[in-house]
Amino acid sequence: MAEPSPSDTVRIKVTPDLGLPDVVVLGLSAMVGAGVFVLAGTVARVAGVAAILGIGMAAFVVLLNSLAYAELAGARPNAAGGGYGWVRETLPPPTGFVSGWLSWAGHLAAAALSAAGIGLLADYLLDEVLGVPGIPVGIPLGGGTYNVSEKVLAAVVFLAFVAARTRPHARIRRFPWVGALKITLVALFVGVGAVALTRVPDLAAKFGSPLSPGPVAGITLAAGIFFVAFQGFETIAQSADRVKSPHRTVPAGIFIALGIAVVLYLTFYLVALGNVATNTPTCTTAWDCLAQGPRDLREPELGSFFAASSIAGATGWPVLLFLVAAVFAMTTALDSNLGSATRAVFTMARDGSLPKSLGRIGERTHAPVVAQLAGGGVGLLFLLPLSIEGLAATAGILFLILYTLVNFALIAERRRQRTAARGFRGVLVPVVPALTAAVNLALAIDLYGFPRLADEVAPAGQVAWYAVGLWLAIGLLFHYFAGGRRAVTEIGGKPRVELLDVLAAKEDRFDPARYRVFLPLREFDDPELVEFGAVVAKERDGELSLLNVVEIPGNLPPKAIKFRYMDDRIRGLQKLARIGERMGVDTRPVVKIGNRVYEIILDTLKEEDVNLLVMGWRGERVEGDRRILGSNIDYLIENAPCDVVVFKTKGLTRPLRRIVVLSSPLWSVRGVDALALILAKSQGAKITVLSIVEDPAKAEEVKGDARGLLEDALALGLEVEQKIVYSKAFESTALQESAGADLLLVRASPPGGLRRYALGPVEDRIAKLAKVPVLIFRKGAK
Numbered sequence: 001m002a003e004p005s006p007s008d009t010v011r012i013k014v015t016p017d018l019g020l021p022d023v024v025v026l027g028l029s030a031m032v033g034a035g036v037f038v039l040a041g042t043v044a045r046v047a048g049v050a051a052i053l054g055i056g057m058a059a060f061v062v063l064l065n066s067l068a069y070a071e072l073a074g075a076r077p078n079a080a081g082g083g084y085g086w087v088r089e090t091l092p093p094p095t096g097f098v099s100g101w102l103s104w105a106g107h108l109a110a111a112a113l114s115a116a117g118i119g120l121l122a123d124y125l126l127d128e129v130l131g132v133p134g135i136p137v138g139i140p141l142g143g144g145t146y147n148v149s150e151k152v153l154a155a156v157v158f159l160a161f162v163a164a165r166t167r168p169h170a171r172i173r174r175f176p177w178v179g180a181l182k183i184t185l186v187a188l189f190v191g192v193g194a195v196a197l198t199r200v201p202d203l204a205a206k207f208g209s210p211l212s213p214g215p216v217a218g219i220t221l222a223a224g225i226f227f228v229a230f231q232g233f234e235t236i237a238q239s240a241d242r243v244k245s246p247h248r249t250v251p252a253g254i255f256i257a258l259g260i261a262v263v264l265y266l267t268f269y270l271v272a273l274g275n276v277a278t279n280t281p282t283c284t285t286a287w288d289c290l291a292q293g294p295r296d297l298r299e300p301e302l303g304s305f306f307a308a309s310s311i312a313g314a315t316g317w318p319v320l321l322f323l324v325a326a327v328f329a330m331t332t333a334l335d336s337n338l339g340s341a342t343r344a345v346f347t348m349a350r351d352g353s354l355p356k357s358l359g360r361i362g363e364r365t366h367a368p369v370v371a372q373l374a375g376g377g378v379g380l381l382f383l384l385p386l387s388i389e390g391l392a393a394t395a396g397i398l399f400l401i402l403y404t405l406v407n408f409a410l411i412a413e414r415r416r417q418r419t420a421a422r423g424f425r426g427v428l429v430p431v432v433p434a435l436t437a438a439v440n441l442a443l444a445i446d447l448y449g450f451p452r453l454a455d456e457v458a459p460a461g462q463v464a465w466y467a468v469g470l471w472l473a474i475g476l477l478f479h480y481f482a483g484g485r486r487a488v489t490e491i492g493g494k495p496r497v498e499l500l501d502v503l504a505a506k507e508d509r510f511d512p513a514r515y516r517v518f519l520p521l522r523e524f525d526d527p528e529l530v531e532f533g534a535v536v537a538k539e540r541d542g543e544l545s546l547l548n549v550v551e552i553p554g555n556l557p558p559k560a561i562k563f564r565y566m567d568d569r570i571r572g573l574q575k576l577a578r579i580g581e582r583m584g585v586d587t588r589p590v591v592k593i594g595n596r597v598y599e600i601i602l603d604t605l606k607e608e609d610v611n612l613l614v615m616g617w618r619g620e621r622v623e624g625d626r627r628i629l630g631s632n633i634d635y636l637i638e639n640a641p642c643d644v645v646v647f648k649t650k651g652l653t654r655p656l657r658r659i660v661v662l663s664s665p666l667w668s669v670r671g672v673d674a675l676a677l678i679l680a681k682s683q684g685a686k687i688t689v690l691s692i693v694e695d696p697a698k699a700e701e702v703k704g705d706a707r708g709l710l711e712d713a714l715a716l717g718l719e720v721e722q723k724i725v726y727s728k729a730f731e732s733t734a735l736q737e738s739a740g741a742d743l744l745l746v747r748a749s750p751p752g753g754l755r756r757y758a759l760g761p762v763e764d765r766i767a768k769l770a771k772v773p774v775l776i777f778r779k780g781a782k
Helices: 020-031 034-038 040-075 083-090 095-129 148-165 178-197 203-207 216-230 233-238 246-275 286-292 300-309 314-350 369-383 388-416 431-449 460-481 484-491 527-539 563-582 597-607 634-639 672-683 696-715 730-737 761-769
Strands: 011-014 138-141 144-147 516-520 543-551 586-594 612-616 643-648 658-663 686-693 720-726 743-747 774-778
Touching (some): 034 040, 034 246, 040 216, 040 233, 040 286, 040 388, 083 095, 083 314, 083 388, 095 216, 095 233, 095 300, 095 314, 178 300, 216 246, 216 388, 233 246, 233 314, 286 300, 300 388, 388 431, 516 527, 516 597, 527 543, 527 563, 586 597, 672 774, 720 730, 743 761
Parallel strands (some): 011 586, 516 543, 516 612, 543 586, 658 686, 743 774
Antiparallel strands (some): 138 144
């Protein structure tokens, strides 16, 4: 059988695109949310003066669990689904199914908690600040009061985020700085509150003596209810297959995110405790007032808001800062947990443990719409009947049981692969994981005794355990009677064969000493662009690299890519790669799969030591959009380390008869002259150097700049001329004089202070307004 030609061999590669800062922010995005803003009063209610010890205990238990996550994430980064993937691969059925079932519900309960926190704040502001009549709307139920208005507001927020995730992912703008901004806002509030402590009289009395009397029952309850605030490293583990050097990056990211969260939570609680007003008739100590809340009602969930409102500030700006930080933190945590829930259920469905419809990607949206809608429905089942404390307890129990299974998975994995290379090794295995699992279960069981508030419908701890028990019963019934068990026995506990298992790429080899032209392609209908790249590569005795990036949503694993969808990409690249092959140029077509198109392209430029980046542009520009090949390419231009060509090929005819090279005090011909010579030589075109000067005194300087191009063209036997035009209007003159050309070439001027124009404002307008094809060259740092 004949070997396939190089152009027919398309390499397929999953490209990790998350570094350590991304991993840390990813974890904090899920951690810092409703827990810190609505549970500070709750832990004060159950633990009193020792509440700070409860938060510390929760942090310590989470640290013990993070040891197992750090080791497994480094040892098995490709096990999709985080804890679910590890348990499924190491422990016998049905533990794998149960772990995924717990992860799905746990993230949905955590998302519902964030929505409930937003609903609580909105309900309070409508009542106390705006004075909306009829708010809150309460219904007597079970000896307590069910706040209908709060639940309606929370449900609207929750469903709005679910609906947003069902939109086409290509249209969703991603802001990687959002997580960092959230932490900055929370830290800023903590700083403001810490400064305010200097004006609090008798501050030491407010903090009390946490070790005396030290109510052990209250401390453990506080640790259990606050546990949900630390669950973000499950989100990190789910994304291990997207992380660069996961064996080192994931453990470091988990520990750094956990350390930041612990410091933030402890300082936040101390600031809230120190600032809360104690001169009220309903409470006498700081922890009692924090558990009371701002209204006559017993509302510990509003304790942090009460503390913020106690901070003196002109026009109440500390309260405004608190609200901005709280809403920002809870919305980002809500979105992050919804994404993690979708990834968990999608992975289970693709493994055959859940109905196939949950693992399908919408043709139009490129998103798992069914999985997201199913998550929205399940999330509402948690959100509507459970109080905020009930949601926190439910999420805490679900994650504590999940972490227990993960610790057992670590023990089993160590026994199977004692000498396997790991980026991080936990201590005293199996002793520490076994003890951690026991502590997890003890905290979960202890939450059953969580006390009831006077106006609550039912005790939060009992309701949480009923909800968890019902959820597990439904899951096991499905597993044994509706196909889940059959799926496991049919595939032997291993994931089904996926696209990435079949299209495994050979090792990608290239010669770093050769000149390399690199074309990132979004579509496959611009052969003129590929032909230009091949001409340059051939002249430099180099090679041509064609790259297409398959972008998948960040909450999905690489196995979300369909065979048919990838086949279209392969065929498109093969068609374009044959152009280079026919011209005698070594051409390497590559498909990379990842979540961040631009970062993948930039990483490839550095890894392959690219000399020239060539990008096509249709001529339309949408301000603010950073999508390449069809709108705005500024991001890549600004950050590419090599030479860059932006080629507007619209209207390009062949052969080229006349090429115009712009020259002026603003535009040097150096760099662009070589491209003009290559094109003129290959097409037999005439070169016109159009020199535009305002001051005749600068004419000699411009002539000198173009002299090398003129001499080289004559030496090659090419027809060349220099035309000098005196004008102040560089832009309009260039457009007018080049109107009859087949191609216009210009070197980008220095960007100066105008960051919105990566190519310079004049070149930007010329590229948009020119009626002929335009090639703009930007000199790189290489």
